[in-house]
Amino acid sequence: MRAGLALMVLVSLFFGLSFEAFSQTTITAHKFKDDDRDGFQDAGEDSLSNWPIGLFSGPGCSNLLAESHTDVDGDAVFEVDAGSYSVGERFRPGWEATTDRCQEVDIDGDSVTVSFGNFWIEDKEWR
Ligand SMILES: [Ca+2]
Numbered sequence: 001m002r003a004g005l006a007l008m009v010l011v012s013l014f015f016g017l018s019f020e021a022f023s024q025t026t027i028t029a030h031k032f033k034d035d036d037r038d039g040f041q042d043a044g045e046d047s048l049s050n051w052p053i054g055l056f057s058g059p060g061c062s063n064l065l066a067e068s069h070t071d072v073d074g075d076a077v078f079e080v081d082a083g084s085y086s087v088g089e090r091f092r093p094g095w096e097a098t099t100d101r102c103q104e105v106d107i108d109g110d111s112v113t114v115s116f117g118n119f120w121i122e123d124k125e126w127r
Helices: 002-022 121-126
Strands: 024-033 052-057 064-069 075-081 083-089 095-097 102-107 112-120
Touching: 024 052, 024 083, 024 102, 052 075, 064 075, 075 083, 083 112, 102 112, 112 121
Parallel strands: 024 112
Antiparallel strands: 024 075, 052 064, 052 083, 083 102, 095 112
């Protein structure tokens, strides 16, 4: 009986701690090559990996909290608490942004994904 009670206490503690962990959520920044420059990732437009992405406190992309790079799927994931953030992509020569380079995110529990499209300027010559 005593062992069973101890187990219940341990299980309760475990789930209590788990609920604590769930108060964190994620912001995902997704990068893609926007061949037609419409601001959306269409069929056939590749994701872009290894692109530096910054997470900032509050709006305006000025107060840097963390920096990461997009993975092979074009995603950079930040674990955050509820609050107000902005996410910004780093400028890279040869690329033109087709979406806002700094995007504001207010997050209150649900995960959020923001997308950043870029057009490779050398592709312009072919049009
Ligand atoms: Ca597109």
